[in-house]
Amino acid sequence: MKNFSTVLGFELRNYFKNKSYMILTILIGILAIAAMFIPRFFNLFGEDEGDAENQSTYALYDESGVLPEELIQAFFPGTTIQAAASAEEVKSLVENAEADAGFVVTSPTEYQYYVFNKSMGDSDSMIFTSLMQTASFARYCSDNNLQYGEIQQAMAPEITSTENILGKDSGENFWYCYALVILVFMLIILYGVMIATAVTQEKSNRSIEVLVTSTSSTSLLFGKVIAGALASLFQVGFILGGVLLSYEINRSFWGGRLDFLLHIPAEVLITFALFGLGGFLFYAFLYGMMGALVSKTEDINKTAGNVQMIIMVVYFLVLFQIQNPDGMIMKVTSFLPFSSYSAMFARIAMGSVTLAEVIISFLILVLSILGVGYVGAKVYRSSTLRYGNPLKLRHAIKGVFRKN
Template structure:
């Protein structure tokens, strides 16, 4: 156990101190910082709408009733932050000057039209466009005012409200519509398609993919480099190959956790900045609604999936004598991780499909597809448990197989051995 801890500590310190790790971590953290600030930069360079607050002017042109209807509709909306200001300018130049003086986000002009038609409405701003949050509020308000204008008292307020409320199209299956299917009671909730669930699932799937690729290649390249430089021959005299393999896998795993921690802190600090909180508020994201069950299952599948791939990468790295041949040797594992990622990503809108159900029980793809089913689909607890059992069983089996390959491969030099040659070597070494 002491030797295992020594190998873990040596691997961790050796990787963390390398220039490639430091530069890659800082560069990715910088890219994340820039990415989080993109909405703020866009808002900053499109006219400084944020500095204008939420005040909007109205130049009604004598259409007082329509102006009152728009204000009443908007004020009745939940979490409304828009404040209307009456403008008194006689012409366009005066209205523009008044809007700039009061630092308005923009103003509405309501120009009467001939023939009894609904007046023409235009939004005037410095950028010449309607902000998305303003558009989402003003559009239904104008539709409601137009309906009242056309009906001219023929409909009640409740009828107008029903007329202007968008129709929501639901979805259900044949069995559910007939009342023959009982939703799972032991597993996660079925109605989970909300922004926070989607973001959590997407981040966990992406995290697993990049971890499997980066840390797996890191393990394989370290084993191969030690073998090609003949350092391996010295190491196996003091530490057994099995201890080396598991020490490297756990050490690199800790390196990956450190890198994830750095990224997490970077994201948290940037999101807590005042200007970013104001910008992100427009996306209607509530981080207090973070799905803890999805996050918990995701971390479990992430850790188990990592060890499954890491052990295989270590075994492949042990049978390669030159670093130039490593890329070709790990191609099958790269294809497996790509398949797991793409099946999950392209099936986020159909998590209950047959492909997703089958993939969630395949150990090489379950770390991504099962998370998608838990977070965005309908799944029973026994399915999650079965997938975990199969994944753990696969880790033990491939860990045993990787250990046998590793103990043999680190002593074989020259061209990459075939599976037949590996079996012969295992018998010769009585492994």
């Protein structure tokens, strides 16, 4: 491809000379890296008097007197139980934020639960129900001269288990897999639109008429796309790489609290880099092709909207199926070039996949990139001197193959 290196160098200089791009990349990277070092200098997770201040407080009015204090503490360890004189007092304590929640026991088998704002993970009501059931069972044993401890041991003996994970721990890998899928989606959307806009701007200001006389359309399109890929790789590598490295350095100070998000195995990162870059190039060529079909930047959404729709469908499909990485939907999408960049990565991180499947999927993706790049370059060439209304993609592709 004639003059490819010239186009690539020119496009890269435009990225790295862009002050907002460089300042944003460096600033976010430095701040994120610095955040990883905070626990090294400040005792954020140490046990101190602050833990007592954060202790939960529950208000309790036991009208029937059916709950032994020791049983309450067993079900709510490390919690302050504030006795109330009435149901109204419990309600008042919760409303005034003097208690995190409140319970009013009206009979041995009935209670009311008070909470001001109930969170999605609130399990206090379920725990209190178990407390009431246990207390009721203990009373039954006492009333009938039964040995509560012996019966409880017989009904619920202590079981010792050892967990041996022979494959992958999906629960442990879920969050960083989820985050990386979102990251590559954002990069494709952000840089894809930038590439499409750059192509369209050259047509709108007629500079394309000069460019096509000095270099090939293939060099122009490939130079723009690969420059965008390198710019995104630099940005993600600097920020994400710096965060992961600085977290590993300070992991002991964090107490492993961010392992679920930042302690990523090397093979997962390598897979993410390969398939993420492949998916980026695939869609970048599509965006470049879409940008070549119009002559005004305000018309980009008319053509690029279809690509964005595909990206959004793939994004939500993978996220909804990410907890079932070995399901049929994920298996199929992991081989399609439109979705393999995220679906295959999710299967590798969380499911069972053979090396042969990974290689086949990656080869399909690479061949698809070359195919889209070839067709995109031809469309770019045939539409460079076409101005006016946007050209429909199917007509452009038909024209390319008709000429060949």
